[in-house]
Amino acid sequence: MDDIKKYKLVDMFDKLDPALLEDLQLDKDLKRKQRWIRRLFRNGHVRIASIIASVCLLLTGTLVLIIRVRKLYRRRTV
Amino acid sequence: MRDKKIIKLLQKKDEKGLSAFSEKYEKLLTYIATGILGNNKEDVEECVNDTYLKVWNHIDEFDLDKASLKTYSSVIVRNTAINRLRKISKMKGTAQKEELTDIVADYVDYRQNVEAKMVQKENMEALQSVIRNLKKKDREMVLRRYYYFQSSKEIAFYMGMSINAVDSKLSRLRKQMKQEYDILANASL
Numbered sequence: 733m734d735d736i737k738k739y740k741l742v743d744m745f746d747k748l749d750p751a752l753l754e755d756l757q758l759d760k761d762l763k764r765k766q767r768w769i770r771r772l773f774r775n776g777h778v779r780i781a782s783i784i785a786s787v788c789l790l791l792t793g794t795l796v797l798i799i800r801v802r803k804l805y806r807r808r809t810v
Numbered sequence: 811m812r813d814k815k816i817i818k819l820l821q822k823k824d825e826k827g828l829s830a831f832s833e834k835y836e837k838l839l840t841y842i843a844t845g846i847l848g849n850n851k852e853d854v855e856e857c858v859n860d861t862y863l864k865v866w867n868h869i870d871e872f873d874l875d876k877a878s879l880k881t882y883s884s885v886i887v888r889n890t891a892i893n894r895l896r897k898i899s900k901m902k903g904t905a906q907k908e909e910l911t912d913i914v915a916d917y918v919d920y921r922q923n924v925e926a927k928m929v930q931k932e933n934m935e936a937l938q939s940v941i942r943n944l945k946k947k948d949r950e951m952v953l954r955r956y957y958y959f960q961s962s963k964e965i966a967f968y969m970g971m972s973i974n975a976v977d978s979k980l981s982r983l984r985k986q987m988k989q990e991y992d993i994l995a996n997a998s999l
Binding site: 745746747748749750751752753754755756758759760761762764 | 837838841842876877878880881882884885889892934937938941942946949950953954956957958967968
C-alpha cells in the first residue's frame with residue numbers, strides 16, 4: 733500500500749510547476765563530475781599508475797605482435 | 811550564446827537558434843535522459859532529439875518569467891524520457907531494471923498496472939505548496955529523487971553526503987511531506 737502511495741506521489745510530480753525546478757541547477761552536476769575527474773588525475777599516485785598501466789599495455793601488445801609474426805614466419809619457412 | 815538570443819531565434823524559426831540551443835544544452839539533456847533511460851545510447855539520443863523538436867515547436871508556449879529555457883528543456887527531456895521508457899517497457903514486457911534506479915523501474919511498472927487518475931487541481935496545489943515550503947537542500951533532494959529519478963548514490967555524490975544519510979533523509983522527508991500534504995489536501999475538500 734505504501735508503495736502505491738509513493739508512486740502516486742511520483743505520478744503527481746509529472747505535473748509539477750517548472751518554477752519549482754528553477755533552483756535545481758543540474759548542469760552543475762556535469763561541472764562537478766569534470767572537477768572530480770581532474771582532481772583524480774591531479775593525484776600523483778593515479779598519474780603514475782596510469783602511466784605504468786599504459787606502458788604495460790603497450791609492451792603486451794608489442795609482445796603479442798612479435799609472437800604472431802614469428803609464428804607466421806615459421807609457418808612460411810617450414 | 812545567451813538564452814534571450816536563442817529564444818528570439820527559435821521564435822523566428824531560425825535554425826541557428828536550434829544549433830545554438832543544442833550546442834549549449836546537449837550535455838545537460840543527455841545527462842538527464844541517461845539518468846532515466848540508462849546507458850541505452852540510441853534511446854537517449856532519440857529522446858534528446860525529440861526534446862529539440864518539442865522546444866522548436868512549443869517555444870512560444872513557455873512562460874519565461876516563471877522559469878528559464880534551461881528548466882523548460884529539462885522538464886521536456888525528463889517527460890520525454892519517461893514516456894520513452896514506458897514504450898520500451900511495453901514492447902519488452904518488463905522494465906529494463908539493470909541500469910535503472912529502483913524507483914524509476916518500479917514506477918514504470920506501476921504506471922502500466924494502475925490506471926492514471928485525474929489529479930485534481932487542489933491536490934497539485936497542495937503538493938506544490940508542500941515542496942515550496944521545504945528547505946532549499948531538502949527540496950533539491952526530493953526533486954533529484956522523485957522528479958529526475960537519481961539514485962541515492964548519485965544524490966550523495968552531487969550533494970556531498972553519504973548514501974545512508976541520503977536514504978534516511980529521504981525517508982524522513984517522505985513522511986513529513988505526506989503529513990503536510992494530507993493536511994492541505996483535506997483542508998481543500
